[in-house]
Amino acid sequence: xxxxxxxxxxxxxxxxxxxxxxxxxxxxxxxxxxxxxxxxxxxxxxxxxxxxxxxxxxxxxxxxxxxxxxxxxxxxxxxxxxxxxxxxxxxxxxxxxxxxxxxxxxxxxxxxxxxxxxxxxxxxxxxxxxxxxxxxxxxxxxxxxxxxxxxxxxxxxxxxxxxxxxxxxxxxxxxxxxxxxxxxxxxxxxxxxxxxxxxxxxxxxxxxxxxxxxxxxxxxxxxxxxxxxxxxxxxxxxxxxxxxxxxxxxxxxxxxxxxxxxxxxxxxxxxxxxxxxxxxxxxxxxxxxxxxxxxxxxxxxxxxxxxxxxxxxxxxxxxxxxxxxxxxxxxxxxxxxxxxxxxxxxxxxxxxxxxxxxxxxxxxxxxxxxxxxxxxxxxxxxxxxxxxxxxxxxxxxxxxxxxxxxxxxxxxxxxxxxxxxxxxxxxxxxxxxxxxxxxxxxxxxxxxxxxxxxxxxxxxxxxxxxxxxxxxxxxxxxxxxxxxxxxxxxxxxxxxxxxxxxxxxxxxxxxxxxxxxxxxxxxxxxxxxxxxxxxxxxxxxxxxxxxxxxxxxxxxxxxxxxxxxxxxxxxxxxxxxxxxxxxxxxxxxxxxxxxxxxxxxxxxxxxxxxxxxxxxxxxxxxxxxxxxxxxxxxxxxxxxxxxxxxxxxxxxxxxxxxxxxxxxxxxxxxxxxxxxxxxxxxxxxxxxxxxxxxxxxxxxxxxxxxxxxxxxxxxxxxxxxxx
Ligand code: ATP
Ligand code: MG
Numbered sequence: 030x031x032x033x034x035x036x037x038x039x040x041x042x043x044x045x046x047x048x049x050x051x052x053x054x055x056x057x058x059x060x061x062x063x064x065x066x067x068x069x070x071x072x073x074x075x076x077x078x079x080x081x082x083x084x085x086x087x088x089x090x091x092x093x094x095x096x097x098x099x100x101x102x103x104x105x106x107x108x109x110x111x112x113x114x115x116x117x118x119x120x121x122x123x124x125x126x127x128x129x130x131x132x133x134x135x136x137x138x139x140x141x142x143x144x145x146x147x148x149x150x151x152x153x154x155x156x157x158x159x160x161x162x163x164x165x166x167x168x169x170x171x172x173x174x175x176x177x178x179x180x181x182x183x184x185x186x187x188x189x190x191x192x193x194x195x196x197x198x199x200x201x202x203x204x205x206x207x208x209x210x211x212x213x214x215x216x217x218x219x220x221x222x223x224x225x226x227x228x229x230x231x232x233x234x235x236x237x238x239x240x241x242x243x244x245x246x247x248x249x250x251x252x253x254x255x256x257x258x259x260x261x262x263x264x265x266x267x268x269x270x271x272x273x274x275x276x277x278x279x280x281x282x283x284x285x286x287x288x289x290x291x292x293x294x295x296x297x298x299x300x301x302x303x304x305x306x307x308x309x310x311x312x313x314x315x316x317x318x319x320x321x322x323x324x325x326x327x328x329x330x331x332x333x334x335x336x337x338x339x340x341x342x343x344x345x346x347x348x349x350x351x352x353x354x355x356x357x358x359x360x361x362x363x364x365x366x367x368x369x370x371x372x373x374x375x376x377x378x379x380x381x382x383x384x385x386x387x388x389x390x391x392x393x394x395x396x397x398x399x400x401x402x403x404x405x406x407x408x409x410x411x412x413x414x415x416x417x418x419x420x421x422x423x424x425x426x427x428x429x430x431x432x433x434x435x436x437x438x439x440x441x442x443x444x445x446x447x448x449x450x451x452x453x454x455x456x457x458x459x460x461x462x463x464x465x466x467x468x469x470x471x472x473x474x475x476x477x478x479x480x481x482x483x484x485x486x487x488x489x490x491x492x493x494x495x496x497x498x499x500x501x502x503x504x505x506x507x508x509x510x511x512x513x514x515x516x517x518x519x520x521x522x523x524x525x526x527x528x529x530x531x532x533x534x535x536x537x538x539x540x541x542x543x544x545x546x547x548x549x550x551x552x553x554x555x556x557x558x559x560x561x562x563x564x565x566x567x568x569x570x571x572x573x574x575x576x577x578x579x580x581x582x583x584x585x586x587x588x589x590x591x592x593x594x595x596x597x598x599x600x601x602x603x604x605x606x607x608x609x610x611x612x613x614x615x616x617x618x619x620x621x622x623x624x625x626x627x628x629x630x631x632x633x634x635x636x637x638x639x640x641x642x643x644x645x646x647x648x649x650x651x652x653x654x655x656x657x658x659x660x661x662x663x664x665x666x667x668x669x670x671x672x673x674x675x676x677x678x679x680x681x682x683x684x685x686x687x688x689x690x691x692x693x694x695x696x697x698x699x700x701x702x703x704x705x706x707x708x709x710x711x712x713x714x715x716x717x718x719x720x721x722x723x724x725x726x727x728x729x730x731x732x733x734x735x736x737x738x739x740x741x742x743x744x745x746x747x748x749x750x751x752x
Pocket of ligand 2: 086087556
C-alpha cells in the first residue's frame, strides 16, 4: 500500500517548527527532484502535471499546496483539493496532515481535501435555502427502488441485476451531461454496449427523474444531482457565485484523467473564469471510461489555459527498473489519442528480479503455482500484506481463494466479497439445498442437476450484456465449473455430499484476523502498491476481455484493457509475475492463447513446441510414481500418480487418518478440510511417509502443517507398518 507519509515528509514536519521561512522552504523542496520542484514552485495560476505511475504526483501536489500556503500566496482555508474516491481523498488528507508542524503552525491543516461529491454536498447544503427556497431536499442513498419503479413503467425487466444495470446507464448519462432525450444518439455516437433498448432506457431515465421530484415539498437528489445543482447554483446566481469565489481561491485535482464532464462542469463553475488550478494525472491510467470519465480535459489542459505551466515527471520512485521497463514496453504499443501522451518512465529504485512469465495447463494449476510462490515469498520474509493477486473480473477470485486456503495462507478479497459470500452464490447454494432435500429421482448427473438449478438464476448459455448481469453470470459459470471439477475428481459424489463439500470450502475461508494477501480486480487496485504482485489469468479473451474485443482489435475498449494491464504492472515495487492458463479446467482443451498485449514481450507461448506443451514452467514436471508419466491435473499431482493408475492405498491407515482428522477438527474448531483435504490423506495412505522429508514432499503439506501435525501422522504410519 502507499506509504502515506514517508520519513522525509514527517522530517519536514518536525523541523519546520523552528525554521526560518527560507529554511522551511528548503525542507519542503529538499527531497523533490528537479521537475517535481518546478511544479511545486510554479507561480500562482494553471499548472498541469502529466506523469506516469509512481512518479510522485500525489507527493508533488501536496507539496505545492504547502508551498503556496507557506509563501503566503493563499490562506490554507481558501484551498480546495479534490479527487474521486474516498480512499484517494483520505490519502491526500493524510499526506497534508503529515506536513503539519507540531507547534500548531500547520501550513496545510485547514486545507479541504475531499471528493467532488463531498464538496458539492457541503456547498449545496449551505446554498440551498437561498437558491431553492422552502422545498427541502434529501440525498437518495440508494436509487434502486425508484429506478425499479421507472423500469417497470417503461416495460424493462426489474430483476435486481437489470435494475442495477439500468441505474448504471442513468449514472453514465448524467455524468456525461446527457439528457434522456439525448441518450439514444449519445449511445450510438459512443458505440456504447447497452443492456436494454435505447428508447426504453431513455424513457425509464426520464421516468426516474420525474419520480424523484414528484413531491412539492421534498426533492430527492441522487449523487449526480448534488453536482448538477451545485454547478447550477453557482452558474445562475451571481450572489452565490461571488460568495463561493471569495471563499475558495485555489483548486487542486489529483487523478484528473478520471474527471467526468459533470465534474468538470462543477470545477469550471468553481473557477468562474479564474485560473488558479493545479491538476495532476496520467492518461495511461484511464480505466473508468465506461462510467463517463475522460482524459480529454487533462490532455487539452494547455489548450484551455495557454499560460499553463506543464510539467512532465518521468522518474518512477515506486518500482524497480525491471518492472518499469516492462511497463514501458506494454504501454509503448498503445494506439489512439492517449498514446500521444505516452511517457517513458525511468526507474529510480535499485535493480530487482526480472518479472517472470508463466504458462500453465489450466487455471487450477495456475492458482496452485501462484499459491506456492506466495508461500515461498512469505517464508523468505515478505509480509503477506505486501503481496497481491490481481485479476480482470471478480469471478476469477474463486480459484485463488481455494488455492490460498489450501496452502494455509491468509487473504482478503478487496472491493468485493469472497466468492461464497456473493449474493448469487448464496442464492445458488440455497436453491441446490432445496433440490437436495427434495431428492432427485431422475438419472441426471450431479453437474446436470446443478446446471438445471442454476439456469433460472441466470446461468444462460450466452453471456448477458449488462455489467451486473454479466458479473452474476460469470460467478454462476465459475460455480458450475467448480462442481464439474469436484465430480471429475470423485465421480460417485452425490448432491448432498457435494453441498457439504462446498459448505466446508466456504467455512474454511472465513475472513482472516491478520492482514493477509490481497485479492483484487485490476480496477480496485488502482493507486495502490505492493512489494509483490501476481497478474493472473492473462489469457486473450480475459485480458483483453472478450466483450472489448467484439468492438474490433484496434478499438478504444481494447486500448482501455491495455491500460488496465499497465495499471496492474505499475502496482509492483519489486516482484512481478504474469501468468495465464491454456485451458480453464484440468484436462480441458488447451485452446487459449496468452494476452495479445504480451506478444513480443513474454517468451513465446510453449504451445508452439509440440506435445510437451503442458510442461510446467519451473522445475521438472512431477511424474506418476506408478507409471512414470508426467502429471498435469491437480488431483493427480496431489496423489502423485495418474488418477487412472491403480491405487496402492492402505485403507486401514486411511480410515485411521480420517478419524484422527475429525478429532483434530473438533478440538481446534476448524473444518476438517482445513486440517487436511481428502486427497492429502489419500496421498499419505498411499505413500506411507516415514520422515519429515517424505511428508513435506506431499503437496498440501508445508512447514506449518508439518510442525502442527507431522508427529501425529508419522506416528500413525509407523504403528501401521509395524502391525
Ligand atoms: P500513481 O500514479 O500510482 O497515483 P503517483 O505519481 O501519485 O502514483 P506517489 O504515490 O506520489 O506517485 O509516489 C510514489 C512513491 O514514490 C511514494 O511512495 C512516494 O513517497 C515516493 N516518491 C515520490 N517522489 C519521490 C522523491 N522525489 N524521492 C523519493 N521518493 C519519492
Ligand atoms: Mg497518486
